[in-house]
Amino acid sequence: MIKNIQLLGQKLIATVARLGQASVFLYHILLTMPGVLIRPKLIIKQLYSTGVQTLIIILVAGTFVGMVLALQAYYVLVDFGAEDSISQMVVLSLMRELGPVITGLLFAGRAGSALTAEIGLMKSTEQLSGMEMMAIDPMQRVMAPRILAGFLAMPLLTAIFMAVGVLGGYLVAVHGVGIYEGVYWSLAQTKVDFYTDLMNGMIKSVVFGLVIVWIAVFEGHDSVPTSEGLGQATTRTVVHGSLAVLGLDFLLTALMFGDI
Amino acid sequence: MSFSRGSRKIFDDISLDIPRGKVTAIMGPSGTGKTTLLKLIGGQLRPEQGTIKMDNNDVHQLSRKDLYQLRKRMGMLFQSGALLTDINVFDNIAYPLREHTDLDESMIRSLVLMKLNAVGLRGARDLMPSELSGGMSRRVALARAIALDPVMVMYDEPFTGQDPISMGVLVNLIHRMNQHLHLSSIVVSHDVPETMSISDYIYLISGGKIVAQGTPDDLKNSNDPWVQQFIAGEADGPVPFHFPAEPVMQDLLS
Numbered sequence: 001m002i003k004n005i006q007l008l009g010q011k012l013i014a015t016v017a018r019l020g021q022a023s024v025f026l027y028h029i030l031l032t033m034p035g036v037l038i039r040p041k042l043i044i045k046q047l048y049s050t051g052v053q054t055l056i057i058i059l060v061a062g063t064f065v066g067m068v069l070a071l072q073a074y075y076v077l078v079d080f081g082a083e084d085s086i087s088q089m090v091v092l093s094l095m096r097e098l099g100p101v102i103t104g105l106l107f108a109g110r111a112g113s114a115l116t117a118e119i120g121l122m123k124s125t126e127q128l129s130g131m132e133m134m135a136i137d138p139m140q141r142v143m144a145p146r147i148l149a150g151f152l153a154m155p156l157l158t159a160i161f162m163a164v165g166v167l168g169g170y171l172v173a174v175h176g177v178g179i180y181e182g183v184y185w186s187l188a189q190t191k192v193d194f195y196t197d198l199m200n201g202m203i204k205s206v207v208f209g210l211v212i213v214w215i216a217v218f219e220g221h222d223s224v225p226t227s228e229g230l231g232q233a234t235t236r237t238v239v240h241g242s243l244a245v246l247g248l249d250f251l252l253t254a255l256m257f258g259d260i
Numbered sequence: 261m262s263f264s265r266g267s268r269k270i271f272d273d274i275s276l277d278i279p280r281g282k283v284t285a286i287m288g289p290s291g292t293g294k295t296t297l298l299k300l301i302g303g304q305l306r307p308e309q310g311t312i313k314m315d316n317n318d319v320h321q322l323s324r325k326d327l328y329q330l331r332k333r334m335g336m337l338f339q340s341g342a343l344l345t346d347i348n349v350f351d352n353i354a355y356p357l358r359e360h361t362d363l364d365e366s367m368i369r370s371l372v373l374m375k376l377n378a379v380g381l382r383g384a385r386d387l388m389p390s391e392l393s394g395g396m397s398r399r400v401a402l403a404r405a406i407a408l409d410p411v412m413v414m415y416d417e418p419f420t421g422q423d424p425i426s427m428g429v430l431v432n433l434i435h436r437m438n439q440h441l442h443l444s445s446i447v448v449s450h451d452v453p454e455t456m457s458i459s460d461y462i463y464l465i466s467g468g469k470i471v472a473q474g475t476p477d478d479l480k481n482s483n484d485p486w487v488q489q490f491i492a493g494e495a496d497g498p499v500p501f502h503f504p505a506e507p508v509m510q511d512l513l514s
Contacts, residue, residue: 122345130342133302134356134404135331 022218029147029217032140042145043152050111050146050213051153055160057106062161065102066168069093074177086179087188090169095192095201096257099162101249104208107154108241112216115146116237119220120230128221143221147213154209155202162201200256207248212241261310263293263300270296272468273310278412283438283445285455288465289490294448295339297465298414301446302336303327314412332360335405335413339420341397343389343404349376350385353404360408375403379433395426402433412444413437419451427454434458452491456480464490 036042073089119142122128128138166188173179192198216237223233263271270293278284286294299305301312303319312319317330343352353372357363363371376382379399389397398418405413415434419427435458438445449455456462456476464472464479464487472479472487479487489497505511 125345126338126340126342127344129299129304130336130338130344132304133331133334133336133338134359134408135328136356136359137328 021222022214025218025221026147026214028139029143032137032144033148035137035140036144036148039145042141043148046145046149047153050115050149051156053114054107054110054153054157057110058103058157058161059164061102061106062099062164063168065098065161066090066094066165066170067172069098069165070169070172071176074173074179083177084179084183085187086173086177087166087169087184088191090173091166091188091192092197094162094165094169095197097201097249097253099165100158100201100204100208101245103154103158103161103205104212104245104249105242107150107157107209108212108216108245109238111150111153112212112237112241113234115150115213115216116220116223116234117230119143119146119217120223120225120233123221123223124225124230143217146217147210150213150216151206151210154212155205158202158205162198196257200252203256204249204252207252208245211244211248215241215244261300261307261312263296263305263307265296269468271300271307274465274468274470275310276463276470276473278444278446279461280411280444281438281442282460283434283447283458285447285449285459285462286465287448287450287452287455287462287490288471290450292465293468294450294465295416298336298416298446298448301414302331302334332408333411335408335410337398337401337405337413337415337418339417341389341394341401343392343397343401345389347388348385349381349387349389349392349400352389352400353407356404356407371407372403375407376400378406378437379403380429393426395422395429398422398426398430399433402430402437406437406441406443409441410443412446415445415447415449417449417451418447419449419454427451431458452493456491466490 069090070086073086074083077083077085077089119128122142128142131138131141170181170184173184174181219233219237219240223229261271261275262269262273276284276286286297288294296305300307301314301319303312303322306320311321314330314334317326319327319330322330343349344355347355350372353375354368357368357371361368373382373385376385379402381396381399381403384392384396384400389400392400402418418430418434422430431454434445434447437443438458447455447459456479459476461475462473462479463470466486472482472484474482479491482488486498488494
């Protein structure tokens with residue numbers, strides 16, 4: 001019994017220590033940000049690899065999520081004769097929850113894992129050490145542009161996910177189950193509040209983006225420079241990133257929409 | 261200077277001088293911390309006790325900014341080459357020049373081509389690091405290490421894993437560069453004949469201590485059995501061939 005408590009305590013201390021390390025790591029990166037802002041090329045290159053290369057998966061997933069939402073909404077609402085409200089359900093679900101959350105999960109899986117693998121490999125092949133010995137700060141040249149690019153890419157990807165989701169819902173609602181086109185768009189327009197629904201969703205996406213790239217970059221930098229260590233770090237990025245998205249989503253939803 | 265990793269003592273109160281303009285070799289068996297020593301000199305690791313000075317600057321007392329200034333005067337050739345894999349050979353060598361100088365692109369181009377010419381790879385400027393052989397990678401890394409015209413270059417196992425031709429080229433390059441550029445070189449290696457052929461002074465390290473030091477001739481003529489075993493590459497001697505275990509017969513019959 002005592003041993004189990006000791007083990008639990010050890011785990012807890014190790015977790016808190018790691019969180020502390022990650023916070024100091026982020027602090028060091030943030031200190032180097034001014035140097036990154038004057039080198040937009042570095043950010044644009046990372047925006048391409050974290051944002052543009054994640055675009056296809058976001059477009060496909062967003063379309064299907066919107067289509068499924070519309071279909072499920074129709075099956076429920078048709079019993080009450082309220083199938084005209086499909087767009088309201090699709091748009092609000094996408095903007096408040098599914099847009100930022102699913103984009104976050106996909107971003108952690110696609111861009112987060114790639115970031116960890118890339119930085120971990122740079123560490124294991126001594127590229128980061130090499131930069132340090134060339135008097136070039138890897139925090140500024142490698143880590144900071146990736147953090148900033150992830151921070152910028154997530155809200156853009158979320159907005160795209162929401163947009164294609166709404167279009168996917170439109171396809172099913174209007175061309176699939178025969179809802180009048182004008183009803184679909186007018187309800188989508190009148191029932192959505194710009195600040196409460198859209199902006200809160202975007203705020204969530206910014207928070208998720210920052211947390212995911214922070215985890216991804218830290219895990220890569222802190223990885224054991226072996227193939228096994230790199231694999232474990234990549235897995236941790238996806239698992240911790242996804243759990244962080246879901247946990248933070250609850251907190252943010254409670255703060256934004258609830259009275260908790 | 262002393263340095264430990266966890267409970268393991270890597271260096272136990274060692275002291276060594278790297279004279280200006282000479283090739284100093286640090287030799288010893290694998291796992292004795294030769295690469296760690298270079299990282300300590302470069303300020304990437306901090307010693308537990310003692311100081312490391314370069315040009316009277318205590319490397320570990322410098323601010324981050326001053327340490328980076330000092331590193332501009334050091335070059336380091338990593339064992340893996342450590343080339344940036346997402347840019348080509350030309351850009352790898354231009355990288356420190358673009359970061360630390362205000363030279364225009366035409367001047368940078370000339371400098372990069374001169375450095376590449378010195379290592380015989382001017383024609384490989386457009387290749388990506390993944391397209392280079394091991395020997396070529398080290399030569400490109402060597403060109404990058406001297407890009408900022410450092411006063412000191414550290415070579416981490418420059419000959420490991422090289423075919424005889426590449427090894428000969430590298431030995432020759434390191435020797436020539438040291439002579440012509442008046443560098444102070446530190447060569448960390450366990451390739452005995454190649455390292456001895458270009459070194460002015462050698463430190464042999466084992467078990468966290470300097471076990472022998474001197475010119476290559478001093479070491480060749482040494483009576484120390486450990487030194488002789490290391491230089492001759494004998495399988496058994498003061499460093500036993502077998503990892504500590506119970507007698508073989510006892511083990512087989514048990």
